[in-house]
Amino acid sequence: MTAAIRTEGLSLSLGGRAIVRNVDMTVPDGGVYGFLGPNGAGKSTIMRLIVGLLRPSAGTVSLFGENLAQRPRALLGQVGILIESHGLYEHLTGRENLLLACRLRGIDRRDIGRVLDAVAMHRAADRAVKTYSLGMKQRTALARALLGRPRLVVLDEPTNGLDPEGIMAMRDLIRELPARFGATVLLSSHLLGEVQEVADHIGLLRQGELVAEGPLRALSETEPLIAISTDRQAEARTALLALGLEEDRDSAEERLVFRMGRLTAAQINRSLVEGGFAVSALAQESRGLERLYRDKLGSQPSFEAHSVQENRP
Amino acid sequence: MIASIEVELRKLRGSLILLLVAIPPLLPGAIIALAIATNEGVPSWEQLVGRLTIPLWAMFLNPTLLATVATLMGQIEYRSGSWSFMLVQPQPRWQLFLTKLGILWVLHAMMLVLAIAGAILAGACIGHLTGRVPTGTIPWAEGIRFVAHMSLGSLAILCIQLWVALRWNNFVISLALGIAGTLVQLAVLITGSDQAGWFPWVMAMRSALSENGAENVRAGLALGLVLVPVMLFDLQRRALK
Known part of the structure; x- marks a missing residue:
């Protein structure tokens, strides 16, 4: 099977401290790959390495079989991201934010209607983002990541801070992405339940090290x-x-x-x-994923977010 | 590059930056209007432009406004957490930073034009309304020279301010730098020192106020042109977030 993402010996050291250690990771094309690990395990850092926001100290990242370092711009043009925060300009409307992305990526602006439909944000698209709830911001950011039909969508903790309803809506959307949009999804989460619900492949990360990887079913049943x-x-x-x-x-x-x-x-x-x-x-x-998590990561997994921080305008 | 420019301009819509570019430069004009309306004497254009507007701008408004506008340009990205999005776009990173610098330079020039035009307009309007029309001819040439000199001579501080504003998430660093630069520049002016000609803020001030303004314009511009590639090189390898 072709790999949407393959890393070989991926490492990152900052100030003499190893943040990411020799990660060999394969994200198969199609499907949802869940990147699971406790807070501070290095999930966001690896995602930033994968999309070229950070340069590795050693190792390589390949997207769709090509080395990212050799053709970064062309390859990143096929990647939609939602990393760390929604990253929307709050003084602009949702639609204007999407327009900016279209302009930068050379995407036909008619695609905006399609992605707004997909995330059910059509009606609020002409309001300033600062009036949105956190869930609406996350959905708009996901819409932006889906512009231009990317082959790979990288989502870093996309349900963080959402209320239970928002979490369910976001999970449904993520689950649909491979079939409906033809995109491979790389999703990070510290919530075991979330990964179990949406992912078909998982990678377990501990202190910057990938300690287990494979199809969810196989890992759960070993x-x-x-x-x-x-x-x-x-x-x-x-x-x-x-x-x-x-x-x-x-x-x-x-x-x-x-x-x-x-x-x-x-x-x-x-x-x-x-x-x-x-x-x-x-x-x-x-054995179950929970057991695997405990064995490999040496801690109790979180299943759901402990605090709900939905910001309502 | 055109896409980058268009995107950066769109980001300014509805932002505080536009207010800051449009309103404070009218301060000299407001002071002129007040002065004409409340004083008995009739001022000259040379007084209003050459001895009020230009010094007020060069000594105080130029460094403080530049620091504030540059800081806000940095904060547009930091406050929204949009660096991750911007830095994975197909455009080369240096293009993004160069576009921001170009736009800051244009905004600065617009502020200069507004300051001079506002001063002249205020003098003319209030003069006619009160019957105390400033004497002499309107110093268009001096105004144009001021805009050109300030704009070119400020390139170095413009570059430094934007560099710091984009480099650090904390807006206090950028503002503190602007305030420090302004204070040093004022200290040099107050003490009448001929030292510190190498200090970028002093270069910018002297490009408008000093008799050898052209020399300072050249120095500010040259230093700016050296700093631009260094800034681009540094910023494009930073993990901004």
Whole structure:
């Protein structure tokens, strides 16, 4: 599959401190790639490197198979961005902001109607942006990113500060982008729930390092676990270890949790029963993205925004 | 380049910058109107333009207004957080900064024209209304020379002010620089010192007030032309945000 984005050995050091470390990342063409990591993990920095806003200390960024450093302007002409803040000129109207983008990118201004429709901002387009709510600003900024039918849309925490309704609307829009606009989406978020809902590929980032990457389904389903309760837990633990199974860190006295390895649930159950244990509960569990997040990033993931900061005019 | 110019001009619409370019330059005209209306004597055009408008502009309004307009131009990008958007556009980055500099230069020239035209218009109108029409001939030549000298001689401070305004998010830095430059320039004037000819703010002031104004125009312009590529080189490699 062609990669919309490929980075090789991407690194950035500032003042002797490594901010981004040797990131090899592949964003497949089409679909939504969710870039997940806690605040300060380096998501925005990597996005800024990908769109050429920062120069890497080492490594390369390729967009659509071409090296960004060699043809930056031509390649960036195919990228729509919404990085860090909406970046709209508040004293201008929404439509005027889009007009500026059209002029700079050489896009036919008739495209403005299409993108305003897509984000449902037609009716407010002739009002000054300073009168918009935060959600409207984000939608207008997304409209601007969609001008000219870009092949790649880079969205940095696009739901930050939105109210629950705004978050849902924005997620719906993002989910639709590949099918409706033919764009690959690179989305960053510190919210696991958000990425789970919209992305089909994910990359997990910790302290500037990409610690896991792949299709969401595959990453969510790797290394199944088995949770077991018996009449003699301590002895059961010894028996399971003797089978070559690895105990999971979530395992507790009342509920043993083991990585299944190559064995099936039926095989494990049979071994226990044949060993004379009375098995009262045995359940196979998917590892899940949450577990992967905790294992790889060593912290509890956030599922939703903690505070809602919708600014109403 | 035309697209960049058009975009930068559109950004000015409805911004504070246009108000600042249009209103404060009329201050000399307002003072002239007040002076004619309240004084018994009849002033001369030479007094109104040569001894009031031009010194007031060169000593005080020029550096302070330039600092303020440049700061606002920087803040248009910083306040809206639009650097990320502007810097990934297909145009080369130097073009964006050069366009901003060109527009600042044009706005500065417009302020100069407004200041002179406002002063002459105020003198003529209030003179006719009060019957105390300024004596002598309207000094058009002096006005034109002033606009040309100030405009060219201010290129260095214009470049420095814009550089600082675009380089740092904090508007206080740019304004503080403007105030500091103005104070040094005033100190040089008050003490009558012939030192500090290398100081860009002094160059700009002397290009309008000094007898060897042309020399200072050349110096201000030359320094400005040296600074422009350095500014463009520095800004285009910065991670502005």
